[in-house]
Amino acid sequence: MILEGGGQxxxxxxxxxDAQFLELKRFRIEDVCRIFRVLLHLVQDLTRSTNNNIEHQSLEFIVYSKHKGKDINACINSYDGDVYTASRIYTALKEHKGKVKVKIDGVVISAASVIAMSGDEILMSPTSICMIHNPWEIFKVKLKI
Structure with a gap:
């Protein structure tokens, strides 16, 4: 390896x-989340998370809490997302028995704006941005002749 400027x-x-200790500590977090039925990404454990499955985990959270009828306070700051997942989250929030309050922390752009519109009450700072546009999709088809 060659490093510039005489770096070593x-x-x-x-x-x-030490590595086993860290692994054990992570397992404790998972164990506590299982006991209290809390999704890992809600306690900032994002080791197995991707952009797509975070949206689905949020949807599952809404579905599981739907039966409890408690109020939901959703803080959203998102630049994008999958429109189909956003549609499902929107529907789940609209069907929720409790009150849904949405607070736009910074920006809601594209699919995130669909979720933001699901609230019974929508709060938005004067400096926040909400971008709504017509969605579109590209389909590619290979024809065999």
Whole structure:
């Protein structure tokens, strides 16, 4: 490895016991979440999360809490998302028995704006941005002749 300016490479290592300790601590977080039925991404554990499954996990959270009828306060700051998932989240929030309050923290753009419109009450800072546009989709088809 060649480093500029006379820089030197130093490998960062960790003892196996320290690595096992960190793994055990992470398992405790998962265990507590299982006991209290809390989704991992709600306690900021994003080790297995992607953009798409976070949206689905949020949808599952709404569906599971729907039976309780409690009020939901949703804070949204999102630049994009899958329009089909956003549509399902919108529907789940509209069918929710409790009151849904949506607060737009910064921006809601594209599919996120669909979710934002599901609230019984929508709060938006004067400096927030909500961009709504006509959605479109591209389909590619390969024809065999």
């Amino acid at each position: 490479f130093k490998e960062i290592t960790m003892k196996l016991t």
